[in-house]
Amino acid sequence: MRVIGLMSGTSHDAIDAVGADIVLRDNTIQVRLVGQLSRVYPDELRSELIAALPPGAIDMATVCRLDTAIGQAFADAAAAAQREFFSGAADLVASHGQTVYHWVREGAVKGTLQLGQPAWIAERTGLPVVSDFRSRDIAAGGQGAPLVGLFDLLWLAGHRERAATLNIGGIANVTVTGDRPVAFDTGPGNALIDAAVELCTGGTERFDRSGARAARGKIDADMLETLLAEDYYRAPAPKTTGKELFNRSYLERVLDGRTPAADDILATVTALTARTIADALAPMRPTEVIASGGGTRNPTLMAMLGAYLGPTRLRTSDELGLPSAAKEATAFAVLGFLTAHGLAGSHPACTGASRAAILGSITPGAAGFALPDAPTTMPRRLTLAG
Structure with a gap:
């Protein structure tokens, strides 16, 4: 067909x-x-x-x-x-x-x-x-x-590595291969990054182009810990989420009473995406993560993710012939x-x-x-x- x-x-x-x-x-x-x-x-x-x-x-x-x-x-x-x-x-x-x-x-x-x-x-x-x-x-x-889970399992059938596929869109999701495959949303991908850009620019910008603003900022450790306290991250898989939870209003509630610089907000929510992906994958111990989606075009996010993943190899689906x-x-x-x-x-x-x-x-x-x-x-x- x-x-x-x-x-x-x-x-x-x-x-x-x-x-x-x-x-x-x-x-x-x-x-x-x-x-x-x-x-x-x-x-x-x-x-x-x-x-x-x-x-x-x-x-x-x-x-x-x-x-x-x-x-x-x-x-x-x-x-x-x-x-x-x-x-x-x-x-x-x-x-x-x-x-x-x-x-x-x-x-x-x-x-x-x-x-x-x-x-x-x-x-x-x-x-x-x-x-x-x-x-x-x-x-x-x-x-x-x-729903990309079945595609991933068929695509990576016989793959020598214990692989995890990762798509970073507004929400990030993963599929982990092996004898007991699993797929789930890890939490925000670009959703809170885009919300932070909109909030910090009054809506004049939509996204952090090439992660430039996050690269200039510093991670606010206290704000990051508050964000990491979200119950969703501790819920068992399979699980899904969306912008019903991770949206601008959510970010505004976290920021209530806080006055970090705009670039620091971007750095912190970018770190949140990277950290929650890495934390979600850690118990399954994949040897490589194959990433796709718009988030792969954010070098700051990818660098943070690579750091949080440690020895786990991070690559993109392009390397396996799938743009x-x-x-x-x-x-x-x-x-x-x-x-x-x-x-x-x-x-x-x-x-x-x-x-x-x-x-x-x-x-x-x-x-x-x-x-x-x-x-x-x-x-x-x-x-x-x-």
Whole structure:
């Protein structure tokens, strides 16, 4: 199948699209990346989206507008990918959509909401669309995240190292391979870093470019210890979190009565991300960590993380042939492929579900949709073709 994978993460900044030729042969999924592109949200849409996120409160009219506008933005990205990568002849779109709320209560996930109406994608491209991946895993008792866990386990099957994959988006998540695999959100990735930039600049800047401000600052030890006292870090895996917890209001509560310099705030929340990732991985003792996501473009964060990890090798997915910026969109392209073939896209050990589940809902394309003949067994590994 020629699959377009679409993803926008918890940084809410852009839609990433990949084109992937995917073949299932024997027990192996073979993936060849044809191309990747990114489409930044229009400023007005991004502003309305961010205003709608917790702790903001919105009405259903705004939800409807966002679902439509995000769906149209995803459709634009899918159409561009279809044209640029496959000359208009793709087979399937896998759209993660835009997460706006992940409902967690007492450690259990009760529901999730991703906006980006898939009908706009199907109508624009003529292709069938797999969307709403997370809800089925939640219905089966899982966390609904991180769904990249199965992809990671297939990708690293047979890898000689005891590896952990790490994605640093707005929220950071890890998958650890081995006899007892596990996947979970470690806590904030870029979420509090971006919130600190917005707070310190009055909203005139969105992120700490290349970690420059954090590099100039000093870590406030007392503030860091206060941040580390958050109960989430001591909760057992599998677990998930989001900007419902780690947002600007959260940071403002921590800063109440404190007056550190702006760059010191940036240094401290950057250290928090690095420290909580390293602390979460320490009990599992991976020999290497393979990082991807926007956080890998922050050299200050990566240097801090490397220091906290100690002897554990830190590298990026690019070194293994998978572009860091394309990893999550590629993973969802594979999950869409599995759904289209009637195969499960989750791993119970990674999400805490009672069983592996076929994920998502299918919106037919212009020619309708018929499931291909389903393989009799799940694939056991994934390879990336050059």
